[in-house]
Amino acid sequence: MTATTREPRTDRGRRTRDSLITAARTVFERQGFAATRMGDIAAEAGVSHGTVYTYFDTKEDVLEATMQQLVDQLLESIDGADLTDPVERIANANERYLTSFADNAPLLRVVEEVSVTDVRFSAILDELRRTHLKRVTAQIRRQQRKGRVHPDLDPQTTAAALCAMVEGFSRHWTAFSSPDDPNGQATLTLLWQRSLGLTPDPSG
Amino acid sequence: MTATTREPRTDRGRRTRDSLITAARTVFERQGFAATRMGDIAAEAGVSHGTVYTYFDTKEDVLEATMQQLVDQLLESIDGADLTDPVERIANANERYLTSFADNAPLLRVVEEVSVTDVRFSAILDELRRTHLKRVTAQIRRQQRKGRVHPDLDPQTTAAALCAMVEGFSRHWTAFSSPDDPNGQATLTLLWQRSLGLTPDPSG
Amino acid sequence: MTATTREPRTDRGRRTRDSLITAARTVFERQGFAATRMGDIAAEAGVSHGTVYTYFDTKEDVLEATMQQLVDQLLESIDGADLTDPVERIANANERYLTSFADNAPLLRVVEEVSVTDVRFSAILDELRRTHLKRVTAQIRRQQRKGRVHPDLDPQTTAAALCAMVEGFSRHWTAFSSPDDPNGQATLTLLWQRSLGLTPDPSG
Amino acid sequence: MTATTREPRTDRGRRTRDSLITAARTVFERQGFAATRMGDIAAEAGVSHGTVYTYFDTKEDVLEATMQQLVDQLLESIDGADLTDPVERIANANERYLTSFADNAPLLRVVEEVSVTDVRFSAILDELRRTHLKRVTAQIRRQQRKGRVHPDLDPQTTAAALCAMVEGFSRHWTAFSSPDDPNGQATLTLLWQRSLGLTPDPSG
DNA sequence: CATGAATGAGTCTTCATTCAT
DNA sequence: TATGAATGAAGACTCATTCAT
Numbered sequence: 099m100t101a102t103t104r105e106p107r108t109d110r111g112r113r114t115r116d117s118l119i120t121a122a123r124t125v126f127e128r129q130g131f132a133a134t135r136m137g138d139i140a141a142e143a144g145v146s147h148g149t150v151y152t153y154f155d156t157k158e159d160v161l162e163a164t165m166q167q168l169v170d171q172l173l174e175s176i177d178g179a180d181l182t183d184p185v186e187r188i189a190n191a192n193e194r195y196l197t198s199f200a201d202n203a204p205l206l207r208v209v210e211e212v213s214v215t216d217v218r219f220s221a222i223l224d225e226l227r228r229t230h231l232k233r234v235t236a237q238i239r240r241q242q243r244k245g246r247v248h249p250d251l252d253p254q255t256t257a258a259a260l261c262a263m264v265e266g267f268s269r270h271w272t273a274f275s276s277p278d279d280p281n282g283q284a285t286l287t288l289l290w291q292r293s294l295g296l297t298p299d300p301s302g
Numbered sequence: 303m304t305a306t307t308r309e310p311r312t313d314r315g316r317r318t319r320d321s322l323i324t325a326a327r328t329v330f331e332r333q334g335f336a337a338t339r340m341g342d343i344a345a346e347a348g349v350s351h352g353t354v355y356t357y358f359d360t361k362e363d364v365l366e367a368t369m370q371q372l373v374d375q376l377l378e379s380i381d382g383a384d385l386t387d388p389v390e391r392i393a394n395a396n397e398r399y400l401t402s403f404a405d406n407a408p409l410l411r412v413v414e415e416v417s418v419t420d421v422r423f424s425a426i427l428d429e430l431r432r433t434h435l436k437r438v439t440a441q442i443r444r445q446q447r448k449g450r451v452h453p454d455l456d457p458q459t460t461a462a463a464l465c466a467m468v469e470g471f472s473r474h475w476t477a478f479s480s481p482d483d484p485n486g487q488a489t490l491t492l493l494w495q496r497s498l499g500l501t502p503d504p505s506g
Numbered sequence: 507m508t509a510t511t512r513e514p515r516t517d518r519g520r521r522t523r524d525s526l527i528t529a530a531r532t533v534f535e536r537q538g539f540a541a542t543r544m545g546d547i548a549a550e551a552g553v554s555h556g557t558v559y560t561y562f563d564t565k566e567d568v569l570e571a572t573m574q575q576l577v578d579q580l581l582e583s584i585d586g587a588d589l590t591d592p593v594e595r596i597a598n599a600n601e602r603y604l605t606s607f608a609d610n611a612p613l614l615r616v617v618e619e620v621s622v623t624d625v626r627f628s629a630i631l632d633e634l635r636r637t638h639l640k641r642v643t644a645q646i647r648r649q650q651r652k653g654r655v656h657p658d659l660d661p662q663t664t665a666a667a668l669c670a671m672v673e674g675f676s677r678h679w680t681a682f683s684s685p686d687d688p689n690g691q692a693t694l695t696l697l698w699q700r701s702l703g704l705t706p707d708p709s710g
Numbered sequence: 711m712t713a714t715t716r717e718p719r720t721d722r723g724r725r726t727r728d729s730l731i732t733a734a735r736t737v738f739e740r741q742g743f744a745a746t747r748m749g750d751i752a753a754e755a756g757v758s759h760g761t762v763y764t765y766f767d768t769k770e771d772v773l774e775a776t777m778q779q780l781v782d783q784l785l786e787s788i789d790g791a792d793l794t795d796p797v798e799r800i801a802n803a804n805e806r807y808l809t810s811f812a813d814n815a816p817l818l819r820v821v822e823e824v825s826v827t828d829v830r831f832s833a834i835l836d837e838l839r840r841t842h843l844k845r846v847t848a849q850i851r852r853q854q855r856k857g858r859v860h861p862d863l864d865p866q867t868t869a870a871a872l873c874a875m876v877e878g879f880s881r882h883w884t885a886f887s888s889p890d891d892p893n894g895q896a897t898l899t900l901l902w903q904r905s906l907g908l909t910p911d912p913s914g
Numbered sequence: 915c916a917t918g919a920a921t922g923a924g925t926c927t928t929c930a931t932t933c934a935t
Numbered sequence: 936t937a938t939g940a941a942t943g944a945a946g947a948c949t950c951a952t953t954c955a956t
Contacts, residue, residue, distance in 0.1 A: 152916075215336055252480045252489055259493055275462055312938085515917090545947095555923095560919065623741070635883070667897060671874050671875035693863065759939060768931085
């Protein structure tokens with residue numbers, strides 16, 4: 099147990115800890131990591147300065163705890179349901195990804211901020227990317243074998259590029275999408291599909 | 303005092319200032335912004351602590367100066383030569399973009415780090431993105447009018463997605479590209495072209 | 507943050523803050539404002555360096571807090587009991603003024619020191635002077651109307667001069683008074699009375 | 711020779727030194743001593759930063775040099791012409807004092823500022839006060855012996871009080887004098903005269 | 915558990931002063 | 936002499952973290 103966090107033993111404790119995490123997220127998203135003082139988090143949660151240390155050892159630990167559920171949720175949103183039709187699968191995967199990541203873009207930007215200095219957090223982002231990459235690469239390979247994706251595409255680089263597109267779009271470019279396709283889902287799916295050259299399932 | 307930087311008046315001064323900027327870049331890339339102390343920059347440049355303040359008022363100013371030339375170079379790499387053939391143009395643009403941005407990815411990550419807290423730097427990234435977006439959007443519109451790009455694509459969202467792909471790839475995903483296409487240029491161009499549905503120039 | 511001072515919330519806090527103010531006064535009077543380091547105040551109070559900042563944001567704030575009670579006391583000592591007999595009233599007023607101001611001359615000199623640079627403190631001195639001037643001017647006018655003070659004296663300039671005499675004497679000249687009239691009260695009252703030409707109350 | 715100042719050897723040198731002193735006075739009066747940086751003085755004089763050190767060793771030395779002529783002039787203005795008629799003499803002395811001191815009040819306030827920390831300057835003010843005191847005390851004694859000043863006044867305390875009045879008025883209270891007696895000279899003389907009880911010269 | 919006071923290491927920043935040219 | 940770059944001691948201030956109550 100590399101316990102970076104002390105678990106509460108009472109109900110009151112759990113409630114306090116939860117409100118601290120909620121508060122931390124609010125403050126981190128508002129001010130970024132560096133500019134957030136432990137006192138800000140305490141104030142936002144309506145508890146005293148020292149209480150934060152009842153549950154967390156360091157500021158990094160607070161951020162990590164704040165990320166905890168999110169990371170699981172994000173990993174899940176990447177590792178989605180296996181639909182048979184690849185186009186539907188893409189549409190579905192993109193929808194899940196965009197929903198989860200765009201909603202959490204502010205916090206993810208904070209993780210990006212800290213990740214420059216702290217491996218602990220670059221590891222988190224790395225894992226997310228690696229998971230995404232693996233899944234997409236595998237999928238492309240499979241469809242190439244079935245002859246439904248351009249064979250001249252390098253599966254891994256292609257996957258990396260497409261992952262970059264979805265991640266980058268969800269993090270920085272959402273603001274630039276058009277009102278006709280406010281969250282970009284339809285467009286991303288189209289681009290993805292056509293870039294791979296995905297043809298309809300002949301067996302379908 | 304609006305001047306965030308005092309210009310040197312002698313050659314010796316210019317040399318010192320330049321070496322400070324070089325040193326700053328090294329240190330920023332190695333340690334990130336938050337973890338860099340002014341003293342680190344001075345030490346790396348081989349000057350005394352206070353000398354940094356001869357030319358810069360704050361650590362942010364040092365980073366800004368470090369970015370100065372880079373930003374110009376990056377804007378230029380976006381705003382490239384106008385080739386007639388759209389496919390060639392894409393290939394060329396991507397090559398220039400990837401070269402410039404991937405080379406400078408570490409420093410750009412530092413800017414990303416600070417941009418969470420300091421508008422001054424989020425503005426820089428914003429301008430880069432906006433410039434890129436404008437150019438790509440215009441290009442897509444033009445080709446749509448000529449009937450050479452799928453008309454069902456929303457030009458702006460599409461542009462945002464493709465820009466996200468190239469930017470994200472250059473910043474975070476380069477490490478994941480395959481040895482067959484080490485810098486991903488060929489792949490990115492293929493994806494870009496096919497996703498738009500770009501057909502060969504009928505007039506050609 | 508308009509609050510220049512964080513109020514303590516416990517008794518322990520109040521005690522610490524108080525001892526800081528006491529310590530500050532000692533150190534300021536000994537070294538002057540410029541030569542006093544925050545650390546000196548902390549050391550004198552027997553607390554750590556950072557503790558000063560628990561209650562005060564800046565060195566100026568410490569001085570301001572140090573002045574707080576004093577200013578009230580000084581204003582009160584100016585705005586004294588209304589005796590009927592003007593001569594007695596003068597004697598009484600001078601006694602109160604000299605006692606309060608001469609006792610606090612060292613601290614007042616420190617305020618004078620800072621006031622050259624910081625309006626906040628020139629305002630304090632200004633208020634003290636203005637209050638004194640107002641009171642004395644009014645008193646002179648009243649007695650002139652009763653024909654008991656030379657009518658050829660300009661009330662305001664006269665008041666300013668007499669105030670200057672008492673203030674200056676209390677601040678800088680006390681050291682020069684003679685052993686026969688160690689605190690100068692008797693002499694000041696005589697001078698004051700005769701300069702105005704105050705005659706005994708005919709109604710008395 | 712405790713040479714705190716290097717004398718210029720050329721004409722150009724003398725001119726530079728003079729302009730530095732003039733500049734210093736301007737800046738000191740505007741910003742006070744503590745808030746004045748050597749660079750401010752250089753800038754005001756239109757010379758380079760380092761040039762100040764060609765003529766002065768420390769910032770204190772600059773202030774001292776700035777005071778040099780002034781001190782002589784002030785001492786002279788105290789030690790004025792010996793008129794026979796004491797009332798005229800008082801009027802004359804006050805006029806000279808007020809003119810000199812009120813004109814130079816801003817610089818004197820700066821000396822007061824530094825004198826809290828630096829004996830060198832408290833000595834200057836002390837000398838001025840002592841000189842003034844001596845002269846006035848002697849004069850009072852003389853007139854008491856002639857029976858023309860109230861014998862119940864302690865000469866030294868009285869002198870201290872009257873000196874305090876003139877000094878204080880010239881330094882802080884000028885702003886409060888009335889438009890009818892803008893520089894307060896007439897009023898001060900009246901007060902002075904009457905407080906002493908000075909009667910016309912019987913021998914006159 | 916919660917509180918808020920206390921701690922002190924860590925940095926930034928200033929600026930008088932020195933020095934090479 | 937004049938310049939302006941370089942130095943580095945000095946001090947203010949921050950804030951994560953600890954601790955007594």
